[in-house]
Amino acid sequence: MRARDLAEPFPTVSLDDQALDAARLLAEHRLPGLLVLDESGHPRAVLPASQLVRMLVPGYVIEDPSLAAVIDEAHADRLCDELTGVSVRECLPRDAPAPAVASDDDTAVEVAALMARTRSPLVAVVQRPAGRRGTSGGGELLGVITASNLLHRLLGNA
Amino acid sequence: MRARDLAEPFPTVSLDDQALDAARLLAEHRLPGLLVLDESGHPRAVLPASQLVRMLVPGYVIEDPSLAAVIDEAHADRLCDELTGVSVRECLPRDAPAPAVASDDDTAVEVAALMARTRSPLVAVVQRPAGRRGTSGGGELLGVITASNLLHRLLGNA
Numbered sequence: 001m002r003a004r005d006l007a008e009p010f011p012t013v014s015l016d017d018q019a020l021d022a023a024r025l026l027a028e029h030r031l032p033g034l035l036v037l038d039e040s041g042h043p044r045a046v047l048p049a050s051q052l053v054r055m056l057v058p059g060y061v062i063e064d065p066s067l068a069a070v071i072d073e074a075h076a077d078r079l080c081d082e083l084t085g086v087s088v089r090e091c092l093p094r095d096a097p098a099p100a101v102a103s104d105d106d107t108a109v110e111v112a113a114l115m116a117r118t119r120s121p122l123v124a125v126v127q128r129p130a131g132r133r134g135t136s137g138g139g140e141l142l143g144v145i146t147a148s149n150l151l152h153r154l155l156g157n158a
Numbered sequence: 159m160r161a162r163d164l165a166e167p168f169p170t171v172s173l174d175d176q177a178l179d180a181a182r183l184l185a186e187h188r189l190p191g192l193l194v195l196d197e198s199g200h201p202r203a204v205l206p207a208s209q210l211v212r213m214l215v216p217g218y219v220i221e222d223p224s225l226a227a228v229i230d231e232a233h234a235d236r237l238c239d240e241l242t243g244v245s246v247r248e249c250l251p252r253d254a255p256a257p258a259v260a261s262d263d264d265t266a267v268e269v270a271a272l273m274a275r276t277r278s279p280l281v282a283v284v285q286r287p288a289g290r291r292g293t294s295g296g297g298e299l300l301g302v303i304t305a306s307n308l309l310h311r312l313l314g315n316a
Contacts, residue, residue: 011270017226029306032190032279033279049309050279051272052309053274057271058309062274065271065312066267068270071265076267080313107234108237109215109229110223112226112237115212116211116214117223119208121208137272141287146188146190147206147210148189151181151207151210151238154234154235155182
């Protein structure tokens, strides 16, 4: 069982996509995060849904949660307006780590080890140019292996 | 819109449940994590799927990923055997943070602020005894609000 056999389609956005569209994609698929691709289509980061929620909340409320209660229902209904005109790039934390990336011919154990080491809920699978290895995002994206899907496949024999 | 209106059913396990059953639950629902309840049914921790994957991988492979390639396919098929006889309690990292917990009458903005502050992909909603507030896990569990579900509800008006 190789990474290419485990990889599944997964919603992606690019750095210049609108944050509002990213939020809709997350909401529609009920995903905990999206894979963000750079200009070349290589995995660049994972955008957690909680990060988009963070963009909606005024800074003074994050600093002092007791102030959340002063925001009335009418304003709450317009919270998502905060995402209008904002790009995915602007939502990514400055220290957003690069996503875990496996090569298409990595074994299930190599993928599991990568996931365990990075404590990442998903691993992007790319097709490496022959002879090239490593954890950088280069290479064509084939799909994503989530931790729950890996468990699903490994449990098939348990 | 209050936390009680946003809360949805979410799979939970208890500390003494079998890790193998937790893995099956994660795999079946394709979830990134499960909510772990203590002996009194209060939210105690979130068990990430990646943590269960970590339990499958021999320590020497996590230390030195190049050793993953020496594990053959036959052994890979039996990786999930590692979870047999292991409890959820034994899988939780020692430093597993307490889950984010909201009261049933918190507003959507308060839930968003809590999620933003804790960078948590989910918030457990509990019914507080009258007059009691705080972020501890006490109180009966009503359900869970995931970041993507919160976005879904907030986008309803965007």
